[in-house]
Amino acid sequence: MKYYFKALALNLKSELEYRTSFIFSFISQIIIFFSYYFVILSLFTKFSNIKGFTLYEVLLCFSIVQFGYSFNEVFARGLDKFDNLIIQGGFDRLLLRPKNIIIQVLYNESDFVKTSRLFHALIILVVAITHLNIKWNIIKIICLLLMMLSAIIIFFSIFLLAASYCFITVQGLEVRNVFTDGGKHMAQYPIGIFSKGFIYFFTFIIPYAFVNYYPLLYILGKSNKTIYAFSPLLLFIYLIPCLIIFYLGVKRYGSVGS
Template sequence: MNAILLYFRYISVSFRSQMQYKVSFLLQLVGHLLGTVVEFFGIWALFSRFNNIGTWTLAEVALFYGMVNISFACADALGKGFDSFTKIIRNGDFDRLLLRPRTTVLQLLGTEFTLKRIGRFSQGIVVMAWSLSTLHIPFTLKTLWLLGTSFIGSVALFVGIVIVQATLTFWTIESLEIMNILTYGGVETAQYPLSIYSKWFQRFFTFLIPLGCVSYFPLLAVLQKEDTFLVPLWLCYVSPMAGILFLVVALQLWKVGERYYCSTGS
């Protein structure tokens, strides 16, 4: 409980610091909002030209787009400390975190809660609401469970990927840009149904990086398409747990990385 209260204390400090320059904050928020609007405009242009992708319509794809964007916006806001870990470890600031009587994970999660991600989050919510309204999907307990677990699992997965990226920095010092394939590349991938990709690509983002488990399978059940793609209904309900398991594994890898950490010596 003390750790949770301390985390919210960290977050409140982060909020106040970001709101010191309100105009700058508003401009960044609008910039993120417009950037994601342009992204969805590209998807709309694709469907206006070809009408559909396989059996998928624009409204159906919009559900995938909205879910992955609100999830990534939250994960990106939560994991900013891990995302900027390269600078922390290169400057020797990680030594200070180790001296404090709190876990380094808690301190890094509380480094900054990036408010400007509200722009991406808001746009994702609007797109998802439009999709659900257009497809006439009722807000039943089943639908709320699938959407809620998909959101939680997706956030956990993206935070886990960022933690893995930060963990590798213990050995490489510099952040590996190839990991962006799994973060930003994962967002681009999950904006469309996984079934449109090649088989090897589907397996990679299902069994190695469980992106399909947290976003594709539960949304299939929301769209009532699980029978079309021969996916068991029970799998759609439990598959988002893979995102939480991935986060647990990432945290264990982080502990291993901490043991091999060597100070800058400066």
């Protein structure tokens, strides 16, 4: 882990060398992020609620999901760009080193401009919480932290699966954007608002519902089942097969030459 942070610090240093470019990109990321919740803001000027969820309740859900996604964009960028690593043969180089392979992949690349989104998401989270009348207790605080943690884990798992897929196809498939970018886009609304088929798919195949819906119901007091508060823990179980698949991929990886 020590190497991981050291490599991240180096990455940050090299990014900051291009200072103007960094600052401009940082600002443009703020505006891009704004366009994400612009939809929510402008629709709530016409409607008062969406299936019982009010503006700040939706923003709470939105900010947690965006937080998890941007966290991965900053700290696990290498996984997102895994196809480059395979195509250019850089993965062979990593395999030679006597360190954990996943951690090496993670710090292979990073994108600190995206910290802009991370902070932005946290600000919205705070704004949403201060506007909501939540009766906080210890379980609810744990639940909120679990939601944030599980948001990180779910996107990490999906990135991991997409990366494992590169072992077979060599090229990264653009279709995975449906599950990463599209999934993020969908999960910024409480999943209960969608139609049945969608809910089933995103509960049992890719378990977004345990990140942004059941625990949200508990925090908002729409449900009293304490079990909902701990449902994000299921994501840890979801992570296990994803890790196994990735390691299976590494085992049968036979380099692409070059």
